[in-house]
Amino acid sequence: MSPPSNNLKDIPIYTQAEEAYSVGNIRALLAEIAARLEKLDENGETGMIDLNSLPFSPGEYEQLRQILGQGEVSARIEAIGPSEIIETHYPGVWWVTHYNVEGDIVADMIEIARLPEIIKSQPEDVHAGLERLKAQLNE
Amino acid sequence: MMDHETLGERLAQQGVSRRAFLKFCTAMASLMALPPGTATAIAEALIKARRPSVIWLSFQECTGCTESLTRSYSPTLESLIFDMISLDYHHTLQAASGTAAEAARETAMKENYGKYLVVVDGSIPIGNPGYGAHGGVSFVDHLQQTVKGAAAIIAVGTCAAFGGIPNAKPNPTGAVSVSDLIKDKPIINISGCPPIPAVITGVLAHYLTFGELPELDELGRPKSFYGQTIHDRCYRRPFYDQGKFAKSFDDEGARNGWCMFELGCKGPTTHNACATTKWNGGTSFPIESGHGCLGCSEPHFWDAGSFYTPLSAPTVNIATIAAGAAVAGAGIAVALGVADRAKKRRAQQAHEKMTVKDL
Amino acid sequence: MDTQQLMDFVRGPGLQFAAAVFVLGMVYRMLHLILLGRKKNLAEPRGGEWGPGLRTIWHRSIQSVGLTPRGHFIIIVGYVFHFGFLITLLFLSQHIDLLRTLLRFGWPALPPGLITIAAILTIGAMIALLVHRFTDPVKRLISDYQDYLTWTLTFLPLLTGIMLKQGIGLGYQQMLIVHITTVELLLIAIPFTKLAHMLTTFSARWYNGAIAGYKGVKV
Numbered sequence: 001m002s003p004p005s006n007n008l009k010d011i012p013i014y015t016q017a018e019e020a021y022s023v024g025n026i027r028a029l030l031a032e033i034a035a036r037l038e039k040l041d042e043n044g045e046t047g048m049i050d051l052n053s054l055p056f057s058p059g060e061y062e063q064l065r066q067i068l069g070q071g072e073v074s075a076r077i078e079a080i081g082p083s084e085i086i087e088t089h090y091p092g093v094w095w096v097t098h099y100n101v102e103g104d105i106v107a108d109m110i111e112i113a114r115l116p117e118i119i120k121s122q123p124e125d126v127h128a129g130l131e132r133l134k135a136q137l138n139e
Numbered sequence: 140m141m142d143h144e145t146l147g148e149r150l151a152q153q154g155v156s157r158r159a160f161l162k163f164c165t166a167m168a169s170l171m172a173l174p175p176g177t178a179t180a181i182a183e184a185l186i187k188a189r190r191p192s193v194i195w196l197s198f199q200e201c202t203g204c205t206e207s208l209t210r211s212y213s214p215t216l217e218s219l220i221f222d223m224i225s226l227d228y229h230h231t232l233q234a235a236s237g238t239a240a241e242a243a244r245e246t247a248m249k250e251n252y253g254k255y256l257v258v259v260d261g262s263i264p265i266g267n268p269g270y271g272a273h274g275g276v277s278f279v280d281h282l283q284q285t286v287k288g289a290a291a292i293i294a295v296g297t298c299a300a301f302g303g304i305p306n307a308k309p310n311p312t313g314a315v316s317v318s319d320l321i322k323d324k325p326i327i328n329i330s331g332c333p334p335i336p337a338v339i340t341g342v343l344a345h346y347l348t349f350g351e352l353p354e355l356d357e358l359g360r361p362k363s364f365y366g367q368t369i370h371d372r373c374y375r376r377p378f379y380d381q382g383k384f385a386k387s388f389d390d391e392g393a394r395n396g397w398c399m400f401e402l403g404c405k406g407p408t409t410h411n412a413c414a415t416t417k418w419n420g421g422t423s424f425p426i427e428s429g430h431g432c433l434g435c436s437e438p439h440f441w442d443a444g445s446f447y448t449p450l451s452a453p454t455v456n457i458a459t460i461a462a463g464a465a466v467a468g469a470g471i472a473v474a475l476g477v478a479d480r481a482k483k484r485r486a487q488q489a490h491e492k493m494t495v496k497d498l
Numbered sequence: 499m500d501t502q503q504l505m506d507f508v509r510g511p512g513l514q515f516a517a518a519v520f521v522l523g524m525v526y527r528m529l530h531l532i533l534l535g536r537k538k539n540l541a542e543p544r545g546g547e548w549g550p551g552l553r554t555i556w557h558r559s560i561q562s563v564g565l566t567p568r569g570h571f572i573i574i575v576g577y578v579f580h581f582g583f584l585i586t587l588l589f590l591s592q593h594i595d596l597l598r599t600l601l602r603f604g605w606p607a608l609p610p611g612l613i614t615i616a617a618i619l620t621i622g623a624m625i626a627l628l629v630h631r632f633t634d635p636v637k638r639l640i641s642d643y644q645d646y647l648t649w650t651l652t653f654l655p656l657l658t659g660i661m662l663k664q665g666i667g668l669g670y671q672q673m674l675i676v677h678i679t680t681v682e683l684l685l686i687a688i689p690f691t692k693l694a695h696m697l698t699t700f701s702a703r704w705y706n707g708a709i710a711g712y713k714g715v716k717v
Contacts, residue, residue: 048175079159106166122157451592464518468525476533
């Protein structure tokens with residue numbers, strides 16, 4: 001019997017990137033990322049790839065993490081649960097992962113842009129914040 | 140009174156930032172398998188929408204479907220769906236009860252006639268109206284009255300969609316599904332026992348975004364979630380294809396994660412999103428946890444033979460019938476054999492010896 | 499009737515009926531055959547009956563000395579069909595699951611890839627034999643509707659089985675219903691057609707050997 005303080009989340013999960021298990025999805029995905037990055041390079045056109053819908057054999061997801069790696073920027077958003085955004089080794093290729101309050105992944109995507117949409121301040125929030133600041137100044 | 144502010148106004152009141160809502164719409168787009176870039180468009184559409192009135196009717200159910208949708212107490216992205224709708228009537232979740240609750244329902248129907256959504260969980264007993272009633276009104280009447288001005292009906296769970304467990308043999312209450320009773324309204328069946336909560340949310344989000352029901356299969360289920368079988372997307376499929384099957388629970392094959400076809404898994408004949416969307420926020424699903432699929436999103440799954448009989452094996456006893464048939468066959472053969480012998484004997488006795496004179 | 503109810507039928511009462519007809523039919527046919535008896539042979543026996551009878555069953559299975567090319571073709575392709583059919587039927591995991599519920603014991607299965615090869619070879623052999631039946635003038639002359647009917651009833655389970663296994667054609671559930679239905683049709687037809695040769699071959703060969711042995715022929 002496990003000790004009472006043991007939480008399911010405390011049990012570590014190890015997944016390792018295995019060459020042997022690859023079914024070739026990574027190559028195809030990298031090719032698509034390259035194509036979209038080219039568009040960004042030429043005329044600033046942004047793109048998004050939803051990783052949720054892609055089939056990954058065990059280990060391929062970790063392989064993708066290893067290949068894309070982590071670049072200079074990492075950001076964390078707290079909006080009804082955390083979201084983690086990193087720029088990969090390839091500038092303009094961002095990895096955006098949204099979690100809910102319980103820590104489950106609700107969206108996972110590669111965004112090709114100079115800056116992911118979700119990081120930018122939304123116009124409506126800017127307006128609402130302005131009202132609050134004005135109210136603060138008037139006190 | 141019903142509040143009919145827009146979603147944007149309501150979110151602003153609750154202190155939910157536009158960024159948080161954009162995150163929610165990104166999750167919804169991913170769930171509905173829409174291109175990720177449409178999240179912004181979804182957000183714009185939903186923000187301006189007046190929250191539609193939803194009347195939730197619960198009949199012969201175990202409340203598992205409601206539980207499935209309302210799993211946690213803290214605000215979650217899934218529960219934001221409740222901000223997108225105006226849930227005007229729900230037995231378990233609403234504060235009012237008795238005549239006040241019924242009055243709320245009737246007001247919602249009147250004010251939103253032709254535009255409100257009806258969500259149903261549980262099957263409807265027609266054997267005797269007394270088997271289920273709210274304040275003296277039978278479930279059947281309740282359903283038929285409430286759907287009169289509905290824009291669409293969402294049958295949540297296998298009970299509402301196909302009859303479910305009350306409908307299983309011998310069906311003592313005469314339980315039927317929503318589509319057995321209502322023929323003149325668009326019905327979408329979100330089957331499963333319970334359905335995956337994300338599917339319920341996804342369908343509601345689709346309806347709210349596009350104003351129409353998603354594409355349905357021949358059983359009225361949304362194709363985007365029920366278009367493929369568990370078998371088609373099962374991660375243990377390579378073992379099935381290689382013929383590596385677990386023979387019993389917890390044997391070596393089972394521990395190696397081999398296919399559970401021989402343990403009765405109904406994955407090949409079951410349409411649902413369990414293998415991809417999974418349960419509890421993508422944690423696992425029955426097969427990944429070591430038990431074969433029960434086929435809970437298919438009609439009559441309770442009566443489809445044992446959960447542990449493989450799909451290639453019969454659901455009834457064949458051996459006894461075969462033995463009986465062998466005995467019967469033998470009996471007929473003996474009877475006819477005796478008759479034939481008697482005929483032969485008679486023919487021999489009647490045989491007249493030929494003489495030279497006959498030639 | 500919706501798909502689920504059709505599935506329950508073919509896995510339930512449908513199979514019971516087909517199994518009953520098959521067992522009753524075959525038992526009746528074989529027993530009646532034996533009980534019919536033979537005409538009393540008044541000649542002196544010059545040899546045994548049983549030994550030559552049993553030896554003939556074996557010899558007729560393998561003898562091919564002096565056969566024409568056509569004969570060789572029939573024997574070889576015929577064996578490919580029969581062995582392939584039996585391997586597909588008896589050594590696919592899913593079929594063993596079915597037989598285990600009837601016989602209360604099972605046996606190890608062969609890898610599914612091998613079974614696919616066996617099934618394809620069996621189908622190829624069947625098509626070759628059908629083409630032969632069409633093109634050979636003697637065969638075409640003597641073939642009647644029963645020959646083509648039994649060929650079709652035997653071919654359909656093989657074809658639908660391969661389609662089910664490889665995921666070709668209809669979805670899994672519908673293909674499974676079709677496959678089981680073709681099997682049930684085959685089972686029902688066997689006792690009433692020449693397909694009963696699965697048992698009568700052995701009694702017929704025994705009888706031929708017995709006659710010869712009685713007359714003193716060295717078999």
